Amino acid sequence: MRLLLTSDTHLPLRAKRLPDQLLAELPRADVVLHAGDWVDEATLDLLESRSRRLIGVYGNNDGPGLRARLPEIARADLGGLRFGVIHETGPAQGREARCASRFPDLDVLVFGHSHIPWDSTAPGGLRLLNPGSPTDRRRQPHCTFLTATVADGALTEVTLHRLPPRRPAP
Incomplete structure (x- = not known):
């Protein structure tokens, strides 16, 4: 099972559209996980x-329209792994222990908010993944998203995709 993980798209505030490289991955993905801050409903659509x-x-x-259509926390069993998706997990310091305590029933937690890619494993084995942002790199060198594979109850081939710099609008 191929996964595409993204977050913090912030359209149309940070970019006018999603990057072509991310859009090209959509048909290859069996499941797309988005960890919040869509900003507009058109991106969800x-x-x-x-x-x-x-x-x-x-x-x-995300405003009332998106909040009416989406949960604060989502959970799904994917390929034998228990996934959770949430936007914010708090400060980086202590994140692993805090999330392991809050989500003891998960194998993988996908989160966003910071725009900083993150891949770590908490005590007890919870894998924490933040795909960064495909449209707003903030203090990072690149805009990013993640792909991964789930096979036989294992998460493999977790790949951070660095996007080329956006060209300024004419």
Whole structure:
């Protein structure tokens, strides 16, 4: 099972559209996970229409329309692993222990908010993944997203995709 993980798309505030490289991955993914801060409902509509299966949550920048359509926390069993998706997990310091305590029933937690890619394992084995942002790199050198594979109850081939810099609008 191939996964596409993204977050913090912030359209149309940070970019006018999703990057072509991310859009090209949509048909290859069995499941798309979006960890919030969509900002506009059109992005949700687009991912719903182009994804085989979409699992998403709302973020702190998402208004009433998105909050009415999306949960704060989503859970799904994917390929024998228990996934959770949430927007914010708090400060980086202590994140692993805090998330392991809060989500003892998960194998993988996908989160966003910081725009900083993250891949770590908490005590007890909880894998924490933040795909960064495909549209707003903030203090990072690149905009990013993640792909991964789930096979036989294991998460493999977790790949951080660095996007080329956006060209300024003409």
